Amino acid sequence: MFFQNKIYIRFTSFFMLFMFFFSVTPQATASSLFGDFTVKDEIKLGKEFDKMVHSRLPVVLDPQITDYVKDLVARVAKQMPPQPFPITAAVIQNNSMNAFAVPGGYIYIYTGLLLNLKHESELAAVIGHELAHVSLRHVARRMEKMQLVNIASMLGTLAGMMIGMSGGGNSASIGQALAMGSMAGAQSAYLSYTQENEREADHLGMNYLIKAGFNPTSMVDSFKAMKQRQWYVSNTNIPTYLSTHPGLDARIDYLNERFRRMPPEYFRRQNDDAxxxxxxxxxxxxxxxxxxxxxxxxxxxxxxxxxxxxxxxxxxxxxxxxxxxxxxxxxxxxxxxxxxxxxxxxxxxxxxxxxxxxxxxxxxxxxxxxxxxxxxxxxxxxxxxxxxxxxxxxxxxxxxxxxxxxxxxxxxxxxxxxxxxxxxxxxxxxxxxxxxxxxxxxxxxxxxxxxxxxxxxxxxxxxxxxxxxxxxxxxxxxxxxxx
Missing domain, CATH: 1.25.40.10 (Tetratricopeptide repeat domain)
Structure with missing residues (x-):
């Protein structure tokens, strides 16, 4: 309405660190093809998923809120390599501390995340992490391996993963309704991000964050805010980020380790939160x-x-x-x-x-x-x-x-x-x-x-x-x- 309305171990080898930071990471390109799931399929799936979100979830339409989020997403997305699709953002009215992105360049931010983070830079860090998942095609590549037969089965599985795990509000029940049958629930568990996926998205998202002009510590600060929030909710109401993006403690550790190699001027950047x-x-x-x-x-x-x-x-x-x-x-x-x-x-x-x-x-x-x-x-x-x-x-x-x-x-x-x-x-x-x-x-x-x-x-x-x-x-x- 208009009113409303992971990593589980540290690198022990300098060579592995060198290869990670200076190798070319897999990016989405128009010619990408893993199995039978092409970028064209990603675009189609993303559009259908976005229609589902707008028809069944309380999408915020107040331009003050949506324009702000879209502008911030665009600022971070500008730091990505060229993508074969535009990056499209929407805000969902729900108290969960949640954000997620799906194939085809669609990213969704929950109002609960906006409300519970302290600074714009922390929100930018979450956005950078999610856009890194898109650029690295994490969900798309896992869906390829599942060999889902059509867009309908892909759509139900994606909904089960992205919406059905959501804590709080009505997103969980909606997600279960969208995940078409028990098979989709099992498939959505397979689609969940691995610890390696999270490590890659953290580091690439950090690159986007820095290039966009933000203080790199804001990514760790956003993780800490989510972890702290976990203690104020019941076990049935844990924010989605803690269930689909596991291993916050280890992630905070290796990001702090990376900070030691960054120029000091990055850490003097101030927040502009007006x-x-x-x-x-x-x-x-x-x-x-x-x-x-x-x-x-x-x-x-x-x-x-x-x-x-x-x-x-x-x-x-x-x-x-x-x-x-x-x-x-x-x-x-x-x-x-x-x-x-x-x-x-x-x-x-x-x-x-x-x-x-x-x-x-x-x-x-x-x-x-x-x-x-x-x-x-x-x-x-x-x-x-x-x-x-x-x-x-x-x-x-x-x-x-x-x-x-x-x-x-x-x-x-x-x-x-x-x-x-x-x-x-x-x-x-x-x-x-x-x-x-x-x-x-x-x-x-x-x-x-x-x-x-x-x-x-x-x-x-x-x-x-x-x-x-x-x-x-x-x-x-x-x-x-x-x-």
Whole structure:
């Protein structure tokens, strides 16, 4: 939703170290072929897996969060050798400290990882490690050896490995559902990373991390954070990283050994966490249990609270319907950081939710002037105009939001409502059909499709209708029986 919403021994030979660091590691290339599993197959499998993730898991669509993660992934991925596919990132709303990458260049970051790491550089270290798995084709090469017969069996096995082992939330049950049958569960265990895989990914990922300008110690710091977190969860809720990426103690040891051979200036690199802290604030305040989140901020001494802490309090209190206290926290945040765009946006959003449009509008417009690419700000500007029955401007603005975030249920729902209130019933049903489609309610989508079919008159409307029909009721696959 738019709101939400290993190594087990040390090297004992200098020659082995020399060969590892200076030999050419296996990278994915367009001509790679191990058995029958080609890079073309990787790309196809990755696309299908990504569709599955977006259709069955709570993928975060808030551009503030997703754009930040995509930019950080791109910064690290830029250090990789040329790949035969683009690197594509997404954020999954789940409290597990988890991240994983799959063949074809897709990487997924859980909100729990963002929330529980201390610095951006630690997140970059995890990203570097995962991208190294992709570049080294660790999963792909193991799948080749399994000789899975088709994409469907590969997809189920991959889901069992990457999602089914996840701790916490609903990912485990979803992963089990996606792993098609007990065979997939056994296969997914075979696919798990070996200690040698982890050693290779640690060292190659470290190279990416350093080239991207980060302090190399952040990789060890991220491992320590995960290890520490393990002691705060039950045995049935251990973060995925500790079950699919074993041997943290040994990995920390050999990375510390590598640090001794690095230039001292690498370790003088400082963290720049301004954007990272904003994202953590949004995730904590918007996507975690409000009672747990408010307790976090209440435990911070008043004289040590930042404007972001007050912002987080305001968001949580507004979720708890404590509007007087929420307003005070928001205004405190604004007073301490008067030009902070995120605070202006969230305060404007708050005033909208309590019906104070005259206060909401100028705050949202100021936020938009400071950041015209923030789709969330534009979303609420459109809704303010809609509440004032200025439908022409509201619809125009909401269409722009839909272009920026094309597959969000709430955007299409509100656009449909505005169109209906303005008298454009055909397009209203089209947008409501898209809303139902992205909200995973196919019956409702079909209902609005039928309504739109009865209203389509012009060639443009019929063309738009055909596009919607192809999405909701796609043609049968090649070779299927046709009546």
């Amino acid at each position: 954007k990272f802290y904003k994202i953590k604030t949004l995730i904590r305040a918007r996507m975690t249990d409000p009672e747990v989140a408010i307790a976090h901020y209440n435990n911070i001494p008043e004289n040590k609270r930042t404007c972001l802490d007050h912002l987080g309090q305001g968001i949580i209190l507004s979720r708890m319907k404590k509007n007087v206290e929420a307003e005070a926290a928001f205004e405190q945040a604004r007073q301490e950081c008067p030009g902070e765009t995120l605070i202006l946006r969230e305060l404007g959003r708050f005033y909208f939710t309590i019906g104070k449009m005259d206060k909401a509008s100028p705050l949202l417009r100021e936020a938009y002037m400071r950041d015209p690419q923030d789709a969330m700000t534009l979303f609420f500007i459109a809704r303010v105009e809609g509440s004032r029955k200025n439908y022409k401007q509201a619809i125009l603005t909401m269409r722009k939001v839909a272009e920026m975030v094309p597959k969000d249920q709430e955007i299409h729902y509100h656009l449909g409502r505005m169109l209906g209130e303005s008298g454009n019933y055909f397009e209203a049903h089209v947008q409501l059909a898209y809303a139902a489609l992205y909200g995973r309610t196919p019956k409702q989508a079909t209902f609005h499709l039928k309504k739109a079919e009865g209203l389509a008159k012009t060639p443009e409307q019929k063309k738009e209708l055909r596009k919607l029909q192809e999405i909701i009721t796609p043609p049968p696959p090649d070779g299927a029986d046709k009546k």
